[in-house]
Amino acid sequence: MANASLCVGLVCIDIVAESERFPVEDTDHRIPNLSYRRGGNASNSCSVLAQLGMKTEFLGTLSNSIQLDFIQRDFAEHSVSIEHCPIFPDCEFPTSIVILNACNSTRTIMHHPTNLQELGVQHFTNLNLNNYSWIHFEGRSANVDNIKQMIKFVRENSKSIKISVEIEKTRTVLGELLPLGDVVFISKEFSQFSGFPTMKEAVKGFIGLSRPGCIVVCAWGSEGAAAGQNVNGTDVVKCQSASAPCRIIDTLGAGDTFNAAFVYSQINLWDWKKGLEFACHIAGCKIGLKGFLGLEQFKQTFLFEASDNDSPC
Amino acid sequence: MANASLCVGLVCIDIVAESERFPVEDTDHRIPNLSYRRGGNASNSCSVLAQLGMKTEFLGTLSNSIQLDFIQRDFAEHSVSIEHCPIFPDCEFPTSIVILNACNSTRTIMHHPTNLQELGVQHFTNLNLNNYSWIHFEGRSANVDNIKQMIKFVRENSKSIKISVEIEKTRTVLGELLPLGDVVFISKEFSQFSGFPTMKEAVKGFIGLSRPGCIVVCAWGSEGAAAGQNVNGTDVVKCQSASAPCRIIDTLGAGDTFNAAFVYSQINLWDWKKGLEFACHIAGCKIGLKGFLGLEQFKQTFLFEASDNDSPC
Numbered sequence: 363m364a365n366a367s368l369c370v371g372l373v374c375i376d377i378v379a380e381s382e383r384f385p386v387e388d389t390d391h392r393i394p395n396l397s398y399r400r401g402g403n404a405s406n407s408c409s410v411l412a413q414l415g416m417k418t419e420f421l422g423t424l425s426n427s428i429q430l431d432f433i434q435r436d437f438a439e440h441s442v443s444i445e446h447c448p449i450f451p452d453c454e455f456p457t458s459i460v461i462l463n464a465c466n467s468t469r470t471i472m473h474h475p476t477n478l479q480e481l482g483v484q485h486f487t488n489l490n491l492n493n494y495s496w497i498h499f500e501g502r503s504a505n506v507d508n509i510k511q512m513i514k515f516v517r518e519n520s521k522s523i524k525i526s527v528e529i530e531k532t533r534t535v536l537g538e539l540l541p542l543g544d545v546v547f548i549s550k551e552f553s554q555f556s557g558f559p560t561m562k563e564a565v566k567g568f569i570g571l572s573r574p575g576c577i578v579v580c581a582w583g584s585e586g587a588a589a590g591q592n593v594n595g596t597d598v599v600k601c602q603s604a605s606a607p608c609r610i611i612d613t614l615g616a617g618d619t620f621n622a623a624f625v626y627s628q629i630n631l632w633d634w635k636k637g638l639e640f641a642c643h644i645a646g647c648k649i650g651l652k653g654f655l656g657l658e659q660f661k662q663t664f665l666f667e668a669s670d671n672d673s674p675c
Numbered sequence: 676m677a678n679a680s681l682c683v684g685l686v687c688i689d690i691v692a693e694s695e696r697f698p699v700e701d702t703d704h705r706i707p708n709l710s711y712r713r714g715g716n717a718s719n720s721c722s723v724l725a726q727l728g729m730k731t732e733f734l735g736t737l738s739n740s741i742q743l744d745f746i747q748r749d750f751a752e753h754s755v756s757i758e759h760c761p762i763f764p765d766c767e768f769p770t771s772i773v774i775l776n777a778c779n780s781t782r783t784i785m786h787h788p789t790n791l792q793e794l795g796v797q798h799f800t801n802l803n804l805n806n807y808s809w810i811h812f813e814g815r816s817a818n819v820d821n822i823k824q825m826i827k828f829v830r831e832n833s834k835s836i837k838i839s840v841e842i843e844k845t846r847t848v849l850g851e852l853l854p855l856g857d858v859v860f861i862s863k864e865f866s867q868f869s870g871f872p873t874m875k876e877a878v879k880g881f882i883g884l885s886r887p888g889c890i891v892v893c894a895w896g897s898e899g900a901a902a903g904q905n906v907n908g909t910d911v912v913k914c915q916s917a918s919a920p921c922r923i924i925d926t927l928g929a930g931d932t933f934n935a936a937f938v939y940s941q942i943n944l945w946d947w948k949k950g951l952e953f954a955c956h957i958a959g960c961k962i963g964l965k966g967f968l969g970l971e972q973f974k975q976t977f978l979f980e981a982s983d984n985d986s987p988c
Contacts, residue, residue: 392785
């Protein structure tokens with residue numbers, strides 16, 4: 363049954379230090395919480411898609427290290443399949459130390475990439491594409507050529523599968539993925555790096571560089587997000603305010619949540635404007651929640667609430 | 676055979692982030708190295724004692740968590756016995772995130788204490804004291820009453836076992852351990868907290884508060900260390916310069932190395948002044964080395980080198 367969503371990208375370990383202040387160099391202080399979490403953009407987006415009710419699979423490389431058991435159990439707890447992930451010996455999972463400052467909600471990351479291999483084209487072409495209706499690719503600068511080949515493989519072997527691509531980091535090479543998706547998510551950082559000062563200008567600018575009919579989506583942090591599409595020669599752009607939770611609990615993975623919620627809306631053939639509202643709503647709800655479990659309730663609240671929070675572009 | 680040294684205290688996980696700069700709040704940067712290490716003062720001192728050739732045991736509480744296997748293997752790799760350590764379910768090892776800044780050698784620590792129980796008196800009184808010639812206690816403010824009872828148990832049941840006590844953190848309650856050791860290690864922080872501005876004044880001051888004949892040792896970071904003893908009514912104090920390696924590689928556990936090397940010298944009945952020189956020498960060598968493996972070579976270099984690096988107090 364071609365109903366599964368597949369996210370291709372990275373899984374890593376996030377070591378999350380929740381602190382009441384940012385550390386002062388060369389001092390020692392106690393922190394109230396420290397946790398290990400499964401991280402990585404595609405890995406997080408999988409958790410959200412599964413929470414929203416999708417049959418979901420992650421494809422990325424795994425390490426046969428001491429943390430493999432934790433990673434496998436965490437995917438299972440979030441109902442995400444990893445049955446096609448290759449497992450490599452003699453390497454470690456990429457790891458991020460994330461310092462969350464409870465006072466001002468800043469998020470400081472120290473990332474160690476390690477020696478885990480990137481996904482090869484053969485790991486992807488082994489898949490039976492009939493199983494999937496949507497494939498989301500996390501753009502990774504070290505693996506752009508392989509990702510391009512994977513997308514080519516999908517285009518050549520399936521007319522029905524829709525493809526989304528995420529461009530987050532400010533690496534020029536990631537721009538090569540822009541023309542390849544049916545939906546393209548472009549970060550605020552990449553947009554500014556490309557010379558677009560606002561989300562509206564970014565969406566308009568990137569529409570011209572993307573595949574005909576592509577929906578371009580730019581999330582802009584606390585300002586909200588914009589999306590757009592060229593319809594019969596005219597760029598249609600919509601901006602949406604961010605949806606703020608009552609209390610900020612956990613911002614980690616909010617962007618991955620936004621992307622997954624938008625993908626969910628498109629898999630279910632919603633109008634993309636409604637999808638944009640939904641993605642902002644779910645990302646806002648996620649920030650009020652620790653981790654991703656429990657997000658499904660907010661899909662219901664969205665469906666039952668009137669939607670009148672458009673903001674003019 | 677009563678030849679083993681026992682260190683009683685904490686084992687924890689150190690997550691060591693080696694960075695080329697201290698992180699700037701709310702940014703994301705890559706770091707060249709990230710490693711998991713077994714940490715904790717008593718746990719580190721055990722590694723050093725074993726490297727110096729002692730039969731060594733650690734006693735502290737362990738958690739039956741995902742990291743237990745790593746901790747057990749690491750103790751084994753360092754030839755430290757943990758056969759009498761109680762293992763508790765439903766808890767985690769205390770964990771420290773340690774940011775090492777390669778530019779200026781600062782060490783910034785965020786420590787999460789977790790819910791691992793402190794060692795109980797019964798875990799200690801189960802031991803056969805005939806196996807040990809030296810017992811070192813890491814002073815822990817949350818466990819001072821139990822440590823006092825453990826020391827009382829040793830005093831009541833053995834005439835031959837020597838006891839050392841470490842007082843590091845600036846907690847007033849730790850002062851209760853001062854009169855109980857044959858050797859007492861007092862940190863620079865606790866000394867300054869107690870009103871002593873120099874290592875010499877600290878040693879002199881603490882001699883008066885310690886057990887008759889006790890050797891008081893104060894390590895003072897890059898300035899070196901001092902030790903002293905009241906001999907026939909007169910306080911004898913010696914100061915020693917720090918021994919600097921050619922290149923600073925890894926300062927983590929340097930203080931624990933100093934303590935272990937001093938204990939080693941006293942187990943082997945060296946004069947404490949020679950012990951002070953040796954402890955400074957080994958701690959300096961440790962800083963030029965990653966981890967503790969390989970320290971044994973520096974015992975030989977000390978024994979063959981002339982010792983003429985006294986500094987006047």
